[in-house]
Amino acid sequence: MINKLVIENLRHRWVRTLLSALVVGVQVMSILTLIGLSRGMLNDAAERARGTGADIFIKPGASFTFASGQMNQKYVDFIRKQPHVTHVVGVLMQPVQTVLSINGVNIPEFRKISPEFQFEQGGPPANPEGIIVDEYYAREHRLHVGQTLNLLNHNWTVSGIVRGGVLARLMVDLSRLQDLTANTGRISQIMVKLDDPARTKEMVEHFNQLLAGTATAISVSDFVSQFSINNLPALQAFIWVVVALAVVVGFLVVFLSMYTAVIERTREIGILKALGAKPGTVVGILVREALVLAIVGWIIGLLLSFGAKALIMGVVPASLQVMNVPSWWPIAAAIAIGGALLGAIYPGMKAARQDAIEALAYD
């Protein structure tokens, strides 16, 4: 019967109930979308590294960083001569637009190491002016095979569209990109394929000894494991700020909603008390109302986050990648409920302390 009262009270002021739940829902959506974006972007980068099919990456410099430097292409031939090495492919990475880079590789060589490199449409470029784009870039820019694409002040012809998750979204012939960007003979990274992946660890050590600080080797699996939120303290801090904000906003909205409800329902609270409702019962009613707001808000937030994901993946999948992160659903629920419970405390206490006689005299 108490539950019925809770539901009827919420239904009675349904506009306010819905608005409050919506605000909670938007907070839940912000959290889930932010987490989904973080995971999605990191996962996408990791997938593309894994999708190269290489066992080892080599980058210039004494330590392996995300920053891009360059090295002489002669390293490629040097590595190729090492034992257990079956394929070596050099890549030149050139940033274009904000979050994208165009990668130059010897495409026939690269296809030999990457089994996941598969065309959805078209095929490899017939000449150096061709460009391969991935499905996400094609979707975001509505590209088809044969269309012209201007990047780096150069007109490329789309020769093929590949499945996402391999190396880069934009791939062209290495020499053409080197010439075009005045990087002749230079590359950003080397991809190494071994005859036996079990030798990866051993060979990484071997390469690092040989390269003696001029360049650094890392196994692809170690490289991929670096794509974690834990390695991005700024992102982590940002996530905490959004979570804290969600708690505060949830608290304020539920507080206001419940506080107004208590003022409006002074007489009803008096009636309940006259009928023998204990202070705890009165607090319980308000807490349950707040809980319902939080749970409805959470469900709305979950639905909104699916909507946001569909929107992002439909419109800008090349720039942004979003994943569903179900492990955060209960966390988001806890955040919504936590904020709502905080918001219900003061109105609940106020209602519980209300004097029944005064409340009944109230108009």
Added chain:
Amino acid sequence: MTDGQTPDVIIRVKDLRKVYHVGDVDVHALRGANLDVRRGEFLAVIGPSGSGKSTLFHILGGLAPPTSGQVIIDGTDLSHMSDTERTEMRQRKVGFVFQKYNLLPTLSARDNIEMARALAGYPPQPSNFDEILSMLNIKQRLNHKPRALSGGEQQRVAIARALANEPAILLADEPTGNLDTENSNAVLEILRYLNQKTGQTIMMITHNPEAAAFADRTVAIRDGVIHEG
């Protein structure tokens, strides 16, 4: 029974005083009231506005503590009860009927009645309750919310709610104060019938002598003191 109280006295009030402190002023609402009500009696308490009728009603109903004096209801001494004890007493021993009906507006008539039982921790619908609903003539109106009911209907639902937990006493504070003559008479008839049929003890507060005429006995209250009518 305690204090050598005779078994058929259900309400005993002795030298009851209630002082309200309003700023620096003390308002003496009850100044040594004495009253005995027998089990099964229908008593009217009549008195002018400000004479202390509602104050007496609130103390007997356990809504407010007395300042001094003795109040015993159905063998239970209210004088030194804690807030929690008074709350529990309200759940089971008394049923209230107010001038302003005081139904919960978001619940149907039926749910208003059930709420009284739920708060007392009782299961819904006692077996003999159908009879009372018939007597009150509200059976067809139970699924309506209060705002869809007339004043008379709302007051009859309020009476049903007050009776839901089979209270020792039914306290009614000006129950016909908001009703027209026809509805007033209907409610008063019901109270009298209920009293005669089930032996329900009723104490009704009113400032209207015509309403008081429905009761077995009338006492008058003036300036916080009770006089036998």
